[in-house]
Amino acid sequence: SATEFNTDGDVTGPRLQGLGLLKFAEYMREKKPDWNYSMSMYQFRDRGRLGLEIEDSNNQNVGIEQPLMDDYKTLLYDPYFQPGSEVIEKIYDRKTAKESSNIDKCIKNTKLRWGGAEDAEGLRFKIKLKEKPEFFDMAFPEDMNLMIEVNGIWFYKRPGVRVIDAMPAFFRKDAKPVAPGEEITVTVFAPPADGENPVTDKADWATNYRTKMTGSLGFRIRYEACGSIV
Structure with a gap:
């Protein structure tokens, strides 16, 4: 009730x-x-x-x-x-800005479960930043529907979208301050794209939506802009 x-x-x-x-x-x-x-x-x-x-x-x-x-x-x-969630934790640590600017492959075929905002299994990355970035992009499999939290700020990726610009996680007023060398978290969940669980042979299909990462996931992190203002 x-x-x-x-x-x-x-x-x-x-x-x-x-x-x-x-x-x-x-x-x-x-x-x-x-x-x-x-x-x-x-x-x-x-x-x-x-x-x-x-x-x-x-x-x-x-x-x-x-x-x-x-x-x-x-x-x-x-x-x-705050919603409670069981998270599969992975460490993503890059030492220099040059290394961080590469798109890295990781966590392919990891199983994800969505039972609701307070009951989900996803992926969490810990990323150590050299300093506050000037660019922070995330690349995902195009066919997936995802909710992503970066530094406490949430982003949505619908199917068909490949790259998400996550810089609002560093300049929004409600974003957490980031100090040089500090570690931030990126958390990824996969709810059903149309809001309805597809019927499967699982007994709990009506309450749990399951999927897996269908491809690579990567980050493009840069600490310097290409140009300068004079």
Whole structure:
């Protein structure tokens, strides 16, 4: 069964709307009730003040971010509410920028399982960076549907796409700072491309989607731009 918890910004005002959410999360963290298995913010945009955004009265396709958005992001990055996942860990360590600029083959035919955002088996790479990169690209098998986390920032790769530019993981405001010589993680998961598990001969096909890496996976990491600004 599901229960709805609601704070209406038309009653509380936009700045206090997230307070109830944060207090409820604090209760969940401290009491750890056995009746709660998951929690989600189901309303992204609303014409009133129930969502993370309110609809722009001038354009229904545009949303105006509310303070509740920052409160919700705070919970998303709270370790207690982070999805749990079993990860096959691999080490990817390059000593110099020149070596790091090559596309390297690795982890072909590794089995991946997707049971949901809180129950998945994927790949994790540890990459030691010489310094903050100027370019950070990832190459994947074109036919795969993947979710990739780099330095705490998530990226999506749909089937047909080969290369993902992951530089936002280093310049976005919510990206983790990277110091010279620091190690970052890259985590890869493979949910079903159309959102539905295909019927297979596995007894748990309805709850678990299984696939494997169909080709090589590589990184292009560079620490210097080709040109300079004078």
